[in-house]
Amino acid sequence: MSLPHAILTALLEKPSSGLELTRRFDRSIGYFWSATHQQIYRELGRLETEGYIRTLPAEQPARGQKKSYEVLPAGRAELARWTATAQEPKPLRDVMLLRLRAAAVVGTAGLEADLRRHLELHQVQLAEYEEIQRRDFPPGKDTPEDRLRHLVLRAGIDLETFWTRWLTHAIGELGELPDR
Amino acid sequence: MSLPHAILTALLEKPSSGLELTRRFDRSIGYFWSATHQQIYRELGRLETEGYIRTLPAEQPARGQKKSYEVLPAGRAELARWTATAQEPKPLRDVMLLRLRAAAVVGTAGLEADLRRHLELHQVQLAEYEEIQRRDFPPGKDTPEDRLRHLVLRAGIDLETFWTRWLTHAIGELGELPDR
DNA sequence: ACGGGTTATGCAACTAGTTGCACAAAGAGT
DNA sequence: ACTCTTTGTGCAACTAGTTGCATAACCCGT
Incomplete structure (x- = not known):
């Protein structure tokens, strides 16, 4: 049950509309906690009724009707509480490992191509992270947040x-x- | 949708009853694909109606009523098909990383203790894996399956x-x- | 023979996440 | 003016996994 807390974190970093959040969940936060726009809208609704967030007073009332949200004190308190709460690490669950294990009994046909494809995907992701590291974390930047x-x-x-x-x-x- | 294939793999390695499977999902296969006994029984039912597995002819008919299952040819074929099918790697999703990110905005209070606890858990798991490696994969063992x-x-x-x-x-x- | 633990099986309800679709407004091209 | 795409919001249904409980038999000590 971490999506609400991911959203609170994102909104504390910067108040946003549903769509802006969706964009940020495609990079940044999304790199370790992904979510679709449907999940996000649903959760924004819940967080609002629970009094953790509220819509920013709209600058243009209901024109392009982009609703921006900000975190209320109760929301920040809830996030702090959750962050300090002990949680169990969830057990590993990986399809590729399962497929290798299955391959040990039914043969490795067709596996190698997908291993290569995954390798490429992971290399791309790695390069992207390293680029972010170069760009956002040069030697000087080391406030606690950084x-x-x-x-x-x-x-x-x-x-x-x-x-x-x-x-x-x-x-x-x-x-x-x-080959088998 | 991988639980059925995890079960097929386990049953091909050795025909088993629901409880025996549950035990093996607490170690072995469970190390990378965990499942509760409820999930397993439900899935065994489905796999049977789909014609992928069948109950072994009971040696003692309905005494301790332990039902053992074995994989049918259709089940093996399905597992081979699935193993060869390309699959997308699922994006990382990790609560601890999210908590660190949250800590950057609401403070690190209470985090360190849980980091230490997780460190210990991972060290224990690592030791367990290394023990298995020593025991099950001595230098000589290198059939393709091994x-x-x-x-x-x-x-x-x-x-x-x-x-x-x-x-x-x-x-x-x-x-x-x-500290903040 | 009786109560208590263990073994073995399973249903039902709930939660989180995914998929598929809908709809309205704004801007862009013709 | 009029279709077409993009932007932004959202509902509904489905799937997978989790939690809580129910049931029955057997095994063991008294």
Whole structure:
């Protein structure tokens, strides 16, 4: 149950409309907590009725009818509470690993092509993260906020590095196996 | 939609009853695809009506009434088809990363303790994987099946290694930050 | 033979996330 | 003026996973 908290975080970083949030959930926050616009609109509605957020007084009343939201004190308190609450790490759940395990019993036919495709996707993602790191975290930037956000980015970089290495290794192993 | 395929894989490795499957989903397969017994029983029912598995002719008819299932040819074919089908990697979704990002706006109070707790959990998991590696994959074992399963285990080991390193680093960074 | 734990199976309700579609307004091209 | 695309908002239905509970049999000590 973390989507509301992801939205509160995003809105605290910058008050936004539903669509703006959707855009930011396609990058930035979305890199580790993705959400579709439908989820976001639904959740904005809930957060509003719970008194955690409110619509910003519209500058142009109902013209292009873009509704912007901001976080209320209760919302900030709830986010702080949630952040400090212990949570269980959710167990790994990965389809590719399952497919490899299945391949051990039904054969590896068709697997290698998709391993290569995934490798490329992860390489692209890694490059994107590294670009963000260059752009947003040059040596000087280290306010506490920067450090925390950089930490999160580094997790992304290290994870993508892990996947590219592992997939490269897996493709190598698969090549040595007799086809079945 | 991978649970049925996880079950087919498990049943091909060894025909089992619902409870035996549940046990194996607490280790082994469960390390990368977890499931509760309720999910498993429900799915066994579906797989049976679809003609992918069948109950083994009971040795003692309805005594302790333990029902064992085995995979039918159609089930094996379906698993092979699924294994060869390209799939999109699902985007990362991690609560701890989200909490760090939230901490950048509402403060880090209460975070460090849970980071330490997670570090310990990941260290335990890593040790468990390494034990399995020692036990199940000594140098000689390298039939194709072994190599594939070892590959999966290594992904687990490398992932846990990543998390322990990253969490250690994160705890260090947090220590340097002024409390808020 | 009786109460208490363990083994084994399963239903029902709930929650979170996904998919598919709908609709209205604004701007852009003809 | 009039279709066409884009922007922005949102509902409804579906799917997968989780939680809570129910049931029955067997096993064990008293």
